[in-house]
Amino acid sequence: MSEKKPRKSNARKRPPSSSAAPDRMRRLHRATLSLYTDLSLDGTLRRIVQAARDLTQARYAALGVPDGKGGLAMFLTEGLSQKEAARIPHPPIGVGLIGEVYRSGRSLRLPDLTRHPRSSGFPEGHPEMRSFLGVPISAFGRPVGQLYLAERIGETEFTEEDQSLIEMLAAHAAAAIENARLYRQVQDREGELAARNRELELVNSLSTAVSTAVELEPLLQGILDRVMGLFHAQAGEVFLRAEEENVFVPVIHRGMAEEAFWAASQFRVGEGFVGRVAETGKAIWTTNLAEAGEPRFQRKAVIEAGFGSLVSVPLKARAQVVGVMSLAFLGERPLRVEEIGLLEAIGAGVGVAVENARLYRQARRIAVLEERERIAMDLHDGIIQSIYAVGLTLDTAKIMLQSAPGQSESSMREAIERLNSVIRDIRAYILDLQPSRMPLDDLAEGLARLANEFRANTLIEAELRADDGLGRSLDAVVRSAMFHISQEALANIAKHARASRVWLSLRTEDGEVVLQVIDNGQGFDASATPALLGHGLSNIVERGHAIGANVEIASSLGDGTTVTVRLPAGSRPL
């Protein structure tokens, strides 16, 4: 609608002096806004030069960025034709008037720059220039660049108004340049951080992997290779704490001069680089290996191989130094604080990996011991005791052979019967000891196999009922636990129950998965002999609890035993 109004104001003639200034201020404002449209440094500088040239109506404009050493890092020009630009033999080198603005930090406005005492003249081929305006761009008192304008169009020289406009532009330019710089730094930093995160992720995933992997050496090798690659180290090594001792022994060396590194067999806590890292729990580094540390712990062969820089970081687990990882560099390799930080972070990850591997070894050792103890105890419980009793009975029968032949004969019959039962026990025991060949994906199939084996070994009838598909639908941990519970229950029946029939079932009931093993054997008085729940039964209870199931063992004398495992819907294995 406003367009339809008569354009009276435009038609009216205004004095040039009063109209020019507001118009130029608007243009300055637009120009300064445009400085922030994109954050690339090159683009920002380019727009500054263009704005300066437009605002002052100069034929030529240029922007120089100092390199901090008295010269120029960048020099952008506007207004030169390609031909003109091509004739100029070299960009300005920062002497003459360009140097003058930089050094004084003040604006310089001249009607004829060639007459200035500091003018160093133009190189051959440079277009002729007379009027000149130079304005420094400074941010926080620090020069970040200069604007140069030459050849004012329509005037013999740049005006005071030109100068103040460019000075205002320069203030905005300083902010824009700083912005662009910061932005670039943030971007660089982000790239660096992303790279760092990738490395940390790697370490993290490696130490997670080690909780399932057992072999520590390949893991350490992999990590050391990656870290050496990241830091461009020529050699790397890992020392680990010898178990139960304050000694660190080398376990891995990668890279150059392997012989030289292996020359030192071990370090005690406090000795040498490795020992000091172990003692303090902090990283240590040097760029002058030959002069660092106590001479008696120096590895001369390493220095002779040309290594000058070394960084050693602790491998930590639960605030304990479990090992030391070192990177070695030929000659002098300064290390930044962030690099040390990254190495320490990696060290913490690797430390956890080392500790995990150690715990795994320990657990395995304990498991072997426990298994041995269990076998011994089982042999005691059933087999040796039974044979001992049979032997005593036979011994007694021998004595009674003359005096009471009838009694002697019945004793012997009893002994033979017991020996038969010992044989059954041993068979059942072997069944129990056999490595469980649990089919990987179907519990029902596993139970069927258990039932068949049980039948063959004990001559006790075994029957299995399983809901269709249920054996496959269960979590692997649940399948395995239920398989072992059934195996244990059957072994108990074979050893103790004197049963003639066994029923196994796997079904869902009210949303619960229910596993049951029932026998018709002699049973036991569960209430009177809680302590007598032998290894087998307590194993069953533990295995059940481990998957979050309720375990019920019901029995009474003469009435058989029922083992019931109920896994509530939605319960997750611990």
Add this chain to the structure above:
Amino acid sequence: MVTSTPRLYIIDEHGPVRRALADRLSRLGSVTVVGDAAEPSQAMEAIRTDVIDIVLIEIKRSDGLGLELVRQITAPPDAPKVIVLTTYPTDWEEAAAKRAGAAAYVLKDLDAKELLRHILAAPG
């Protein structure tokens, strides 16, 4: 005639072993087997109330109370002598049994006369 044969009590979880031991030792005549038990409570009750000179105990128990039983039986001033019997020996178990107060640590072998000799010869 006053019987001077020591009165002996047997603690073992395995029923046939208890009965066969009682039967065999009784026939040797040098001891009187006055009772046997599998359960700690039953055994402790009998030892407290009856006159018992020697307790024969299998140290390996599924409830793990073997050593504790030895300690409790030998604790009172006029405690019976405790002979530890076992199916298979371990060094630590023998040492622990002796510390708990056992007078002897004897393997379950079939020579009953040898066992009796150990029982009678043990200090206490």
